[in-house]
Amino acid sequence: MSVLVIAESNNEYLDRNVLSCVAAALEISEDIDILVFDGSEKVLSDCAKIKGIKNVINSKGNLVGTLAEVLAPVIIETAKNSSHVMMVAGTFGKNLMPRVAALADSQQISDISAVIDSDTFVRPIYAGNALATVKSSDSKKFITVRATAFQAVESEGGNANIVEGLQPKDPSNSKFVNRDLSESDRPELTAAKIIVSGGRGLGSSENFKILDPLADKLGAAIGASRAAVDAGYVSNDYQVGQTGKVVAPELYLAIGISGAIQHLAGMKDSKVIIAINKDEEAPIFQIADYGLVGDLFDIIPELVKKLD
Amino acid sequence: MKILVAVKRVIDYNVKIRINSERTAVETNNVKMSMNPFDEIAVEEAVRLKESGKVDEILVVSIGQRKVQETMRTAFAMGADRGIHISYEGETEPLMVAKILKKIVDNENIDLVIMGKQAIDDDSNQTGQMLAGILSWPQGTFISKLEVVDKNASVTREIDGGLETLKLNLPCVITTDLRLNEPRYASLPNIMKAKRKEIVEMSMAELGVEYTNRLKIIKVEEPPTRSEGRKLEDVTELINILRDEVGVL
Numbered sequence: 001m002s003v004l005v006i007a008e009s010n011n012e013y014l015d016r017n018v019l020s021c022v023a024a025a026l027e028i029s030e031d032i033d034i035l036v037f038d039g040s041e042k043v044l045s046d047c048a049k050i051k052g053i054k055n056v057i058n059s060k061g062n063l064v065g066t067l068a069e070v071l072a073p074v075i076i077e078t079a080k081n082s083s084h085v086m087m088v089a090g091t092f093g094k095n096l097m098p099r100v101a102a103l104a105d106s107q108q109i110s111d112i113s114a115v116i117d118s119d120t121f122v123r124p125i126y127a128g129n130a131l132a133t134v135k136s137s138d139s140k141k142f143i144t145v146r147a148t149a150f151q152a153v154e155s156e157g158g159n160a161n162i163v164e165g166l167q168p169k170d171p172s173n174s175k176f177v178n179r180d181l182s183e184s185d186r187p188e189l190t191a192a193k194i195i196v197s198g199g200r201g202l203g204s205s206e207n208f209k210i211l212d213p214l215a216d217k218l219g220a221a222i223g224a225s226r227a228a229v230d231a232g233y234v235s236n237d238y239q240v241g242q243t244g245k246v247v248a249p250e251l252y253l254a255i256g257i258s259g260a261i262q263h264l265a266g267m268k269d270s271k272v273i274i275a276i277n278k279d280e281e282a283p284i285f286q287i288a289d290y291g292l293v294g295d296l297f298d299i300i301p302e303l304v305k306k307l308d
Numbered sequence: 309m310k311i312l313v314a315v316k317r318v319i320d321y322n323v324k325i326r327i328n329s330e331r332t333a334v335e336t337n338n339v340k341m342s343m344n345p346f347d348e349i350a351v352e353e354a355v356r357l358k359e360s361g362k363v364d365e366i367l368v369v370s371i372g373q374r375k376v377q378e379t380m381r382t383a384f385a386m387g388a389d390r391g392i393h394i395s396y397e398g399e400t401e402p403l404m405v406a407k408i409l410k411k412i413v414d415n416e417n418i419d420l421v422i423m424g425k426q427a428i429d430d431d432s433n434q435t436g437q438m439l440a441g442i443l444s445w446p447q448g449t450f451i452s453k454l455e456v457v458d459k460n461a462s463v464t465r466e467i468d469g470g471l472e473t474l475k476l477n478l479p480c481v482i483t484t485d486l487r488l489n490e491p492r493y494a495s496l497p498n499i500m501k502a503k504r505k506e507i508v509e510m511s512m513a514e515l516g517v518e519y520t521n522r523l524k525i526i527k528v529e530e531p532p533t534r535s536e537g538r539k540l541e542d543v544t545e546l547i548n549i550l551r552d553e554v555g556v557l
Contacts, residue, residue: 065472065474067474068437068440068447068449069440069446069447072441090468091450091465091466091467091468092467092468094433094437094449094450095437095447095449095450095465096437097437098402098432098433098434098435098436098437098438098441099437099438099440099441099447100441101403101434101438101441102403102406102437102438102439102441102442103441103442105403106403106522107401107402107403107404107521107522107523108402108403108432108434108438109523110431110432110433110434111431120526124431124531125334125429125430125431125528126319126325126334126428126429126431127428127431128531129324129325129530129531130325130327130334130528130529130530130531131528131529131530131531132525132527132528133525133526133527133528133529134523134524134525134526135523135524135526136522136523136524137522137523137524138522171446173445173446173476173477173480174446174447174474174475174476174477174480175474175475175476176472176474177462177473177474177475178472178473179467179470179471179472179473180470180471180472180473181469181470182469182470190468193556194556218556226486229487230486230487235470236452236466236471236485236487237466237467237468237469237470242428242431243425243426243485243486245468250554250556251550251554251556261324262321268531268534272553272554273534273537274546274549274550274554285537285539286537287534287537288537289534289535289537289538290537290538290539290540290546290549291537291538291539291540292539292540292542292543292545292546293539299543299546302543303543303546303547306543306544306547307547307557
């Protein structure tokens with residue numbers, strides 16, 4: 001039984017969440033290959049060094065953008081002898097994997113948080129308010145993995161072969177136009193150890209910047225609730241929640257966030273949650289390990305000052 | 309041009325769910341149900357396209373027990389034109405829904421499918437992509453902007469790290485993200501008019517789709533609860549916690 005892990009990279013570096021996907025794959029099989037799309041030398045060698053990988057398969061081609069229409073047939077062909085195909089449940093995997101599964105006439109298993117055995121998996125449903133254990137009867141399984149639920153494997157120590165894979169065909173009916181990424185020097189949200197997250201309580205995009213010095217002091221990533229994103233305080237890729245990113249850092253600081261279930265779905269597996277809110281009835285206090293009731297516009301500057 | 313919108317009836321997003329006593333499913337009896345929020349956005353987008361004169365007809369499809377017709381009427385009251393109800397008692401799976409929708413797309417000569425990016429009950433986020441795959445159509449998933457010009461759809465997608473723009477040839481499948489639009493409330497006259505719009509009811513067998521579920525739900529349980537939290541007095545105490553207990557300073 002072999003598992004094919006599909007890597008995600010931006011051609012400069014490998015998405016760190018792939019290491020968690022490999023960890024999930026190792027719970028199914030010792031025989032793991034990883035498929036990379038047009039990997040740079042760095043990405044390929046990073047993949048080859050991951051512990052537990054046998055082959056790194058590089059599908060070269062003119063891959064502007066990462067269109068599912070183009071990549072899906074390559075995955076089907078590459079996974080011919082695999083029992084499981086796995087990807088991180090980020091927007092890349094969520095877009096691509098169901099198309100692949102449908103082409104293989106298989107019912108995908110989304111966003112697994114645990115592996116019970118090679119057919120049986122646990123996945124959160126209803127915004128994480130319930131955990132379903134599901135058993136698949138499909139002969140080939142297509143799975144996306146909740147990266148925060150698996151301890152990343154070591155990124156060093158492996159020595160996989162790098163082999164050439166199939167070449168994707170040019171797209172015929174869809175075209176990549178452009179990509180507009182938010183620039184940030186801060187850690188990536190889903191990989192950050194500490195997250196400082198703001199909600200509607202911040203009041204404006206100007207006020208939201210009050211979180212910057214705090215995040216800088218803590219070396220934290222900045223996140224946001226849907227309310228803050230919808231109000232235009234920050235862009236949507238900051239959003240933590242059922243419809244945004246799922247995070248599980250060592251420390252999650254929820255500031256001016258009421259704690260709607262859709263938000264909690266994205267952060268309630270954080271190791272320590274600290275909430276700062278002026279409404280002591282806010283639902284966020286029900287899941288926070290530590291809560292401070294008060295005006296964030298007094299508390300945050302004082303906190304930043306005392307951290308000096 | 310003809311648009312197909314798929315809508316799912318789900319437990320209302322504000323409801324705090326309960327797991328049934330057999331621990332096999334989430335309790336849906338006597339629980340407020342409504343249209344999946346992402347599907348409302350899909351209906352709204354379809355209606356806006358119709359209002360701009362680019363669309364002749366909006367067909368709504370839903371799968372499930374009789375009560376899904378209420379959800380379809382909501383779509384009618386927003387501006388959709390007619391509906392097909394596939395009657396089915398069990399749990400639906402995305403692959404099954406995709407196969408049903410493919411049949412309807414083929415039968416009805418659909419030019420554009422708009423659906424929500426995920427249902428808030430099973431949180432799968434698969435059906436649109438699966439449908440696009442089995443139709444061999446392009447897909448525009450998690451979109452926050454749509455422009456249809458002639459035989460093309462320009463879509464802006466919400467991706468990790470930012471936004472991405474694609475140009476897709478019609479026919480194609482679009483799945484909606486939250487920021488695509490603000491769905492309208494149905495007015496009373498439109499709710500009345502919605503009652504007269506046609507719903508054709510048929511079974512999967514009548515449609516010619518055979519499907520046996522691939523995933524068996526072994527059990528459904530509550531996630532582990534967190535231990536009770538503690539209220540802090542002031543910033544000094546907060547700093548002590550950060551330093552001594554969390555160890556991040």
